[in-house]
Amino acid sequence: MSDIIYTKVDEAPELASASLLPIIQSFAAAAGVSVGTKDISLAGRILAAFPEHLKEDQRQSDDLAELGRLVKTAEANVIKLPNISASVPQLVAAIKELQSQGYAIPDYPEAPATDAEKDARAKYDALKGSAVNPVLREGNSDRRAAKAVKSFAQNNPHRMGDWTADSKTHVSSMSGGDFFSNEVSATLDKDTTAKIVLVSDEGETVLKEGVSYPAGTVVDATFMSAAALKAFLAEQIEATKDEGTLFSLHMKATMMKVSDPIIFGHAVKAFLAPVFEKHAAAMADLGVNPNAGLGDLLARVKDNAAIMADIDACMAARPPMYMVDSDKGITNLHVSSDVIIDASMPALIRAGGKGWGPDGKESDTNCVIPDNSYAPVYDETIKFFKENGKLNPATAGTVQNIGLMAQKAEEYGSHPTTFEIPHAGTVKMILDDGTVLHEHKVEAGDIWRSASARKAPIEDWVNLAIDRQKAEGCRAIFWLDADRAHDAELIAYVTPILEAKGVADKFEIMAPREATRASFETITKGENTIAITGNVLRDYLTDLFPILELATSAKMLSIVKLMNGGGLFETGAGGSAPKHVQQLVEQNHLRWDSLGEFCALGESLTFLADVKSNEKARVLGKAVDAATQGILDNGRSPSRKVGEPDNRDSHYWFARYWAEALAAQSDDAELAKHFGPIAEALAANEAAILSELAAVQGPAVDLGGYYKTDAAKTAAVMRPSKTLNDIIG
Numbered sequence: 001m002s003d004i005i006y007t008k009v010d011e012a013p014e015l016a017s018a019s020l021l022p023i024i025q026s027f028a029a030a031a032g033v034s035v036g037t038k039d040i041s042l043a044g045r046i047l048a049a050f051p052e053h054l055k056e057d058q059r060q061s062d063d064l065a066e067l068g069r070l071v072k073t074a075e076a077n078v079i080k081l082p083n084i085s086a087s088v089p090q091l092v093a094a095i096k097e098l099q100s101q102g103y104a105i106p107d108y109p110e111a112p113a114t115d116a117e118k119d120a121r122a123k124y125d126a127l128k129g130s131a132v133n134p135v136l137r138e139g140n141s142d143r144r145a146a147k148a149v150k151s152f153a154q155n156n157p158h159r160m161g162d163w164t165a166d167s168k169t170h171v172s173s174m175s176g177g178d179f180f181s182n183e184v185s186a187t188l189d190k191d192t193t194a195k196i197v198l199v200s201d202e203g204e205t206v207l208k209e210g211v212s213y214p215a216g217t218v219v220d221a222t223f224m225s226a227a228a229l230k231a232f233l234a235e236q237i238e239a240t241k242d243e244g245t246l247f248s249l250h251m252k253a254t255m256m257k258v259s260d261p262i263i264f265g266h267a268v269k270a271f272l273a274p275v276f277e278k279h280a281a282a283m284a285d286l287g288v289n290p291n292a293g294l295g296d297l298l299a300r301v302k303d304n305a306a307i308m309a310d311i312d313a314c315m316a317a318r319p320p321m322y323m324v325d326s327d328k329g330i331t332n333l334h335v336s337s338d339v340i341i342d343a344s345m346p347a348l349i350r351a352g353g354k355g356w357g358p359d360g361k362e363s364d365t366n367c368v369i370p371d372n373s374y375a376p377v378y379d380e381t382i383k384f385f386k387e388n389g390k391l392n393p394a395t396a397g398t399v400q401n402i403g404l405m406a407q408k409a410e411e412y413g414s415h416p417t418t419f420e421i422p423h424a425g426t427v428k429m430i431l432d433d434g435t436v437l438h439e440h441k442v443e444a445g446d447i448w449r450s451a452s453a454r455k456a457p458i459e460d461w462v463n464l465a466i467d468r469q470k471a472e473g474c475r476a477i478f479w480l481d482a483d484r485a486h487d488a489e490l491i492a493y494v495t496p497i498l499e500a501k502g503v504a505d506k507f508e509i510m511a512p513r514e515a516t517r518a519s520f521e522t523i524t525k526g527e528n529t530i531a532i533t534g535n536v537l538r539d540y541l542t543d544l545f546p547i548l549e550l551a552t553s554a555k556m557l558s559i560v561k562l563m564n565g566g567g568l569f570e571t572g573a574g575g576s577a578p579k580h581v582q583q584l585v586e587q588n589h590l591r592w593d594s595l596g597e598f599c600a601l602g603e604s605l606t607f608l609a610d611v612k613s614n615e616k617a618r619v620l621g622k623a624v625d626a627a628t629q630g631i632l633d634n635g636r637s638p639s640r641k642v643g644e645p646d647n648r649d650s651h652y653w654f655a656r657y658w659a660e661a662l663a664a665q666s667d668d669a670e671l672a673k674h675f676g677p678i679a680e681a682l683a684a685n686e687a688a689i690l691s692e693l694a695a696v697q698g699p700a701v702d703l704g705g706y707y708k709t710d711a712a713k714t715a716a717v718m719r720p721s722k723t724l725n726d727i728i729g
């Protein structure tokens with residue numbers, strides 16, 4: 001096994017890797033550090049699932065499973081780049097592309113009938129949504145902006161949209177019947193297995209058996225009422241029209257891969273309610289599934305003139321929708337993975353509460369977030385900005401995050417125990433000793449789920465928070481709502497640990513709404529705070545605050561201290577930027593900023609030095625930090641515009657500053673000697689390299705695929721400077 005594993009992913013970060021990884025591997029080799037790769041891309045994971053359909057030379061190993069084992073060991077040192085969490089339309093597109101490249105994998109079976117189809121469907125379902133991160137995250141999360149990154153943002157403040165008190169933008173959530181209001185929770189006092197059943201007049205249906213929890217696990221149960229959701233969505237569509245805003249729905253259909261596509265489907269149905277009523281049978285015949293989105297629906301009904309006419313009439317009577325791409329007519333409801341709440345809400349808030357409408361113009365927006373568990377964070381943020389005006393990134397302090405994440409904590413691990421209820425009855429969670437732990441009366445269509453958080457991860461999370469607060473000495477808030485069932489169980493863990501360690505006075509505990517306001521008040525004063533949160537808020541806040549403070553979450557340091565001693569270094573807190581790929585393909589310009597990768601690399605090398613007493617790795621890591629500083633100080637990050645320096649230029653500068661720092665250091669003479677000539681060559685050939693890089697920009701390029709690009713074509717596009725390539729070797 002290599003010293004460091006660098007993950008092979010998809011889309012923009014993977015394109016960036018084609019340029020950056022050869023530099024990393026070459027520099028690391030000089031210090032005897034090996035950097036290997038493991039493929040966790042969507043295409044790679046699909047191929048690994050169907051060896052029996054592939055020729056010998058097409059088969060791929062199950063790298064995700066291997067990494068899943070590795071992260072449970074002390075040897076793990078993984079640099080994890082963001083990967084696609086696929087919605088069904090993305091999965092189907094990836095399958096089609098692979099088939100067209102000669103991989104004889106099965107189609108995605110929409111209505112699996114035969115055993116073979118059922119088997120294929122089960123395999124594809126396992127690849128859906130966030131299928132990677134939960135496997136690798138065997139530790140809790142520490143996300144923050146490195147000091148250099150934060151001061152760069154303060155000294156070079158990005159543009160922010162203006163907030164005015166009369167903005168009509170607001171958040172809308174259900175007044176009841178949601179996950180928040182139905183939640184119950186309990187902490188188990190012994191190791192337990194449980195089953196989940198639906199009891200009705202027709203008897204007992206087993207929804208799930210053999211779920212096992214160690215003693216101390218906090219086990220929640222809750223449901224969202226389909227009827228309440230339907231009524232709420234219908235009401236919001238009307239309200240949006242009346243108030244003259246854009247209708248927008250913000251979900252996390254990727255991570256919440258069972259519940260949220262269903263909620264998304266309800267919104268599609270509500271928006272086109274008259275069409276679904278009138279054409280129910282015809283649409284069912286055409287295989288329409290609202291959960292797959294409006295894009296899929298339109299593709300299926302496009303040849304039926306009557307349905308199309310009724311859709312046009314209905315859309316004309318509806319409020320305008322918040323658009324993903326108004327030029328191409330792609331709406332908020334086209335594909336469930338296009339609008340992802342952690343990225344979409346901060347982008348809208350940063351823009352001063354504006355979304356893009358079908359007319360291509362900015363407009364105030366009704367942000368529909370049905371469930372109340374976390375919507376108050378965005379609601380309070382918007383209220384704060386309406387009262388106080390936009391945040392000033394030049395003077396704002398920072399909000400760091402310590403997130404409870406390990407071992408599939410909380411909602412993000414709830415998929416195997418989430419069910420769309422088939423018929424009315426009572427859902428019961430029954431323990432092996434016969435105790436009914438939780439029960440809910442439900443109707444057909446309700447979405448019931450159980451989430452859990454284990455004792456060891458919870459304790460590790462509290463201890464990590466104590467360490468981080470000690471290191472920073474700043475305000476630290478547990479974002480827990482004493483009136484919410486799950487949070488109350490967590491507070492019962494948190495308070496005794498803080499007291500036992502004598503640090504209770506260093507921490508506050510506040511519900512998410514209050515914590516949001518307190519955090520904005522703190523950073524507005526230029527001070528810092530640590531948000532200690534559960535898994536969902538970890539995800540949401542590590543985009544929200546970075547996007548407001550730094551313009552992007554890509555620059556975040558994202559460290560996962562694995563519970564068995566290894567290290568997982570995620571790059572940034574954001575995603576895989578599909579828009580960036582589009583620009584590269586059309587204009588051969590990649591605006592992806594690899595700062596997150598630089599930060600993660602520095603941490604990974606230092607970690608390697610610590611655990612393997614590898615002093616050369618420490619020297620390499622220190623020099624990476626100097627190089628990252630050089631990128632920031634000298635403004636070498638990629639530009640957004642074609643014709644200006646892009647991702648590849650920034651890698652040249654990274655290599656150069658890295659080599660210069662290695663040549664200049666005196667901790668390791670051998671490394672200094674090795675990198676002296678490299679640093680000189682990189683400097684002497686600056687003009688040639690930059691002109692070779694600039695020369696290629698402008699025309700469209702062919703990568704030989706989207707989900708599975710051609711390695712040689714990608715390398716040619718991403719490494720166009722022969723001079724640079726020769727120096728890197």
Ligand SMILES: NC(=O)C1=CN([C@@H]2O[C@H](COP(=O)(O)OP(=O)(O)OC[C@H]3O[C@@H](n4cnc5c(N)ncnc54)[C@H](OP(=O)(O)O)[C@@H]3O)[C@@H](O)[C@H]2O)C=CC1
Nearest residue numbers: 082083084085254340343554574575576577579591592593
């Ligand atoms: N950890 C993970 O593995 C994660 C994976 N994802 C996946 O990523 C995909 C896209 O998600 P989406 O919600 O669109 O979010 P993204 O974070 O990919 O993109 C949102 C926008 O953020 C900006 N951005 C993000 N990263 C960078 C970067 N390194 N450099 C410069 N700008 C950046 C870009 O803005 P601009 O267009 O203005 O340049 C981009 O369009 C989905 O498939 C999702 O599942 C999402 C989150 C985390």
Ligand SMILES: O=C(O)CCC(=O)C(=O)O
Nearest residue numbers: 085130133254255539573
């Ligand atoms: O795994 C995913 O789908 C998203 C993860 C994410 O957004 C995050 O960890 O911030």
Ligand SMILES: [Mg+2]
Nearest residue numbers: 342539543573
């Ligand atoms: Mg996120």
